Amino acid sequence: xxxxxxxxxxxxxxxxxxxxxxxxxxxxxxxxxxxxxxxxxxxxxxxxxxxxxxxxxxxxxxxxxxxxxxxxxxxxxxxxxxxxxxxxxxxxxxxxxxxxxxxxxxxxxxxxxxxxxxxxxxxxxxxxxxxxxxxxxxxxxxxxxxxxxxxxxxxxxxxxxxxxxxxxxxxxxxxxxxxxxxxxxxxxxxxxxxxxxxxxxxxxxxxxxxxxxxxxxxxxxxxxxxxxxxxxxxxxxxxxxxxxxxxxxxxxxxxxxxxxxxxxxxxxxxxxxxxxxxxxxxxxxxxxxxxxxxxxxxxxxxxxxxxxxxxxxxxxxxxxxxxxxxxxxxxxxxxxxxxxxxxxxxxxxxxxxxxxxxxxxxxxxxxxxxxxxxxxxxxxxxxxxxxxxxxxxxxxxxxxxxxx
Amino acid sequence: xxxxxxxxxxxxxxxxxxxxxxxxxxxxxxxxxxxxxxxxxxxxxxxxxxxxxxxxxxxxxxxxxxxxxxxxxxxxxxxxxxxxxxxxxxxxxxxxxxxxxxxxxxxxxxxxxxxxxxxxxxxxxxxxxxxxxxxxxxxxxxxxxxxxxxxxxxxxxxxxxxxxxxxxxxxxxxxxxxxxxxxxxxxxxxxxxxxxxxxxxxxxxxxxxxxxxxxxxxxxxxxxxxxxxxxxxxxxxxxxxxxxxxxxxxxxxxxxxxxxxxxxxxxxxxxxxxxxxxxxxxxxxxxxxxxxxxxxxxxxxxxxxxxxxxxxxxxxxxxxxxxxxxxxxxxxxxxxx
Numbered sequence: 032x033x034x035x036x037x038x039x040x041x042x043x044x045x046x047x048x049x050x051x052x053x054x055x056x057x058x059x060x061x062x063x064x065x066x067x068x069x070x071x072x073x074x075x076x077x078x079x080x081x082x083x084x085x086x087x088x089x090x091x092x093x094x095x096x097x098x099x100x101x102x103x104x105x106x107x108x109x110x111x112x113x114x115x116x117x118x119x120x121x122x123x124x125x126x127x128x129x130x131x132x133x134x135x136x137x138x139x140x141x142x143x144x145x146x147x148x149x150x151x152x153x154x155x156x157x158x159x160x161x162x163x164x165x166x167x168x169x170x171x172x173x174x175x176x177x178x179x180x181x182x183x184x185x186x187x188x189x190x191x192x193x194x195x196x197x198x199x200x201x202x203x204x205x206x207x208x209x210x211x212x213x214x215x216x217x218x219x220x221x222x223x224x225x226x227x228x229x230x231x232x233x234x235x236x237x238x239x240x241x242x243x244x245x246x247x248x249x250x251x252x253x254x255x256x257x258x259x260x261x262x263x264x265x266x267x268x269x270x271x272x273x274x275x276x277x278x279x280x281x282x283x284x285x286x287x288x289x290x291x292x293x294x295x296x297x298x299x300x301x302x303x304x305x306x307x308x309x310x311x312x313x314x315x316x317x318x319x320x321x322x323x324x325x326x327x328x329x330x331x332x333x334x335x336x337x338x339x340x341x342x343x344x345x346x347x348x349x350x351x352x353x354x355x356x357x358x359x360x361x362x363x364x365x366x367x368x369x370x371x372x373x374x375x376x377x378x379x380x381x382x383x384x385x386x387x388x389x390x391x392x393x394x395x396x397x398x399x400x401x402x403x404x405x406x407x408x409x410x411x412x413x414x415x416x417x418x419x420x421x422x423x424x425x426x427x428x429x430x431x432x433x434x435x
Numbered sequence: 436x437x438x439x440x441x442x443x444x445x446x447x448x449x450x451x452x453x454x455x456x457x458x459x460x461x462x463x464x465x466x467x468x469x470x471x472x473x474x475x476x477x478x479x480x481x482x483x484x485x486x487x488x489x490x491x492x493x494x495x496x497x498x499x500x501x502x503x504x505x506x507x508x509x510x511x512x513x514x515x516x517x518x519x520x521x522x523x524x525x526x527x528x529x530x531x532x533x534x535x536x537x538x539x540x541x542x543x544x545x546x547x548x549x550x551x552x553x554x555x556x557x558x559x560x561x562x563x564x565x566x567x568x569x570x571x572x573x574x575x576x577x578x579x580x581x582x583x584x585x586x587x588x589x590x591x592x593x594x595x596x597x598x599x600x601x602x603x604x605x606x607x608x609x610x611x612x613x614x615x616x617x618x619x620x621x622x623x624x625x626x627x628x629x630x631x632x633x634x635x636x637x638x639x640x641x642x643x644x645x646x647x648x649x650x651x652x653x654x655x656x657x658x659x660x661x662x663x664x665x666x667x668x669x670x671x672x673x674x675x676x677x678x679x680x681x682x683x684x685x686x687x688x689x690x691x692x693x694x695x696x697x698x699x700x701x702x703x704x705x706x707x708x709x710x711x712x713x714x715x716x717x718x719x720x721x722x723x724x725x726x727x728x729x730x731x732x733x734x735x736x737x738x739x740x741x742x743x744x745x746x747x748x749x750x751x752x753x754x755x756x757x758x759x760x761x762x763x764x765x766x767x768x769x770x771x772x
């Protein structure tokens with residue numbers, strides 16, 4: 032372990048009286064002081080963060096008050112406002128650091144549990160997510176039910192005091208590193224479509240669960256297929272009644288899609304700055320920053336990032352004002368994923384023109400942006416493909432008539 | 436008439452502005468000026484001492500969006516911002532603008548050459564893209580020292596000539612200046628001129644937002660009611676996705692514009708440029724796709740979609756959108772270590 036000393040201290044929480052600029056300053060200085068050098072995604076490092084180090088880092092972020100910001104204090108959160116969440120998200124976005132290992136737990140499972148979980152479930156699951164004792168994965172997609180989740184076939188049958196699960200999930204990011212799975216399974220028949228669906232918090236060490244990793248285009252074992260063979264899940268791990276859990280989850284996700292990962296607007300901005308910084312370190316790339324063609328494309332990405340930041344800020348203000356944001360999250364997701372792909376393509380194109388031999392700054396940028404470019408291909412696929420988002424906009428925002 | 440911005444919201448103006456702009460559409464520009472002045476819209480940003488309402492810029496945006504939706508040909512953006520610009524240095528001119536007794540035009544392209552001698556300040560050169568200049572009492576034009584000047588159209592040495600332009604609803608003119616004499620009060624500093632242009636970027640974004648909303652509404656209406664192959668056009672996934680993309684860029688425009696008034700002053704310039712660029716690019720996309728969705732009907736003169744498109748393309752040229760994009764990039768590049 033090479034983590035900085037403060038990470039091992041028990042509590043470094045942002046004092047409750049901090050808000051606005053002081054809270055921002057606390058978050059910025061804590062991140063700058065504590066992010067281990069080899070976690071920085073904008074620098075070259077011979078070593079990569081291990082799983083254990085990442086768990087320790089994210090647990091330390093929680094102790095510093097930078098995770099679980101709006102979650103109730105009773106469940107390990109900090110009970111802060113959405114505006115304060117935005118401030119901290121902006122600082123996290125500005126910092127070149129890896130994405131969370133437990134984003135499913137923090138951004139998907141956590142809010143759903145808060146909405147539909149029993150008091151016992153909240154007290155059990157939520158602190159474990161924030162303290163990184165339990166990493167979650169998402170068991171929604173299946174080989175025959177990708178975008179069309181209502182077609183899923185994994186079955187959950189009541190058997191005494193347990194639910195017996197049989198089926199297969201796929202594209203389950205991080206399942207091999209997870210302790211729990213937010214599983215969507217069917218208690219009725221496939222013909223029931225959206226009815227008869229139940230959510231479970233399945234421990235991943237139960238007998239009958241088998242996980243195979245799938246290598247993704249970036250060369251990483253990013254996601255998995257997960258097989259459930261007569262897995263007995265305790266009834267206390269069911270999230271809501273059949274139908275109830277899923278319906279509530281849909282409502283929650285409408286808001287979460289707009290407010291989770293707020294940091295990525297500012298991460299986008301900092302990635303553009305990193306690209307420009309790398310270009311300035313190189314004679315050939317520096318000259319290209321004066322080239323109108325590349326200036327315009329950089330300007331377009333800057334504009335895209337500004338629009339994304341605007342989306343986030345206006346959604347936060349709308350929610351604070353008590354407005355319903357409906358399906359606005361689909362707009363932000365669609366804009367971000369497509370704009371980020373354009374930027375990533377620009378980044379690798381620009382960096383390919385660097386002088387030889389490459390300096391360290393260019394090497395670091397190439398390593399980072401090649402990964403971002405490849406990973407960005409998934410951004411228009413995961414969490415609802417672009418086509419699904421367009422369908423949501425057409426159906427729910429424009430409310431265009433269907434059929435005849 | 437004074438309003439308290441603490442108890443009013445910008446959107447409170449939207450409905451009233453739409454009604455006033457609709458009422459002003461019947462008649463010539465003088466008639467429109469008087470109607471809009473009577474409703475307080477021309478002085479929305481100007482100080483009370485010259486008859487304005489003294490409201491913040493955010494209050495002008497719903498008014499301009501309403502003008503965009505209604506395809507108002509009145510130079511509302513120019514009047515609103517020019518009245519505020521001139522209220523301190525040329526209060527009589529600003530008062531006349533707010534009262535609807537005089538029209539102003541802005542020459543958006545070119546620069547006048549500014550010089551001085553014993554007789555005062557002298558302007559020469561050719562400037563263009565001045566809509567309705569033939570009916571204006573004053574022209575605001577950029578000067579080659581980075582600032583701007585206000586020229587009375589009746590001044591000796593001012594020759595106003597019709598110019599080609601894509602937008603017949605807002606005829607463009609060139610101004611040929613030959614030894615035009617202005618007083619020092621007519622000179623606008625570079626700092627003031629930059630602030631004026633920055634505010635206009637927001638104003639243009641609001642105009643285009645309104646125009647785009649109107650065009651998307653027309654496209655939706657047509658797609659939902661026009662039936663082909665036994666079903667509404669909008670039942671086809673290809674068209675549903677085009678309409679959804681139009682909605683996406685419309686909401687991009689709306690969010691980007693709204694954020695200009697929430698952003699810290701340090702990011703106002705970047706946000707304003709981004710909002711303008713989102714509006715121009717998005718507006719052109721929405722209107723062109725709306726024409727496409729209408730099929731042959733969209734290509735006719737009687738369908739107003741081409742008028743919106745011409746207007747947005749004209750704004751793109753007036754603002755020199757390409758230059759705005761390069762400025763956005765250059766400012767960002769400059770601030771990176």
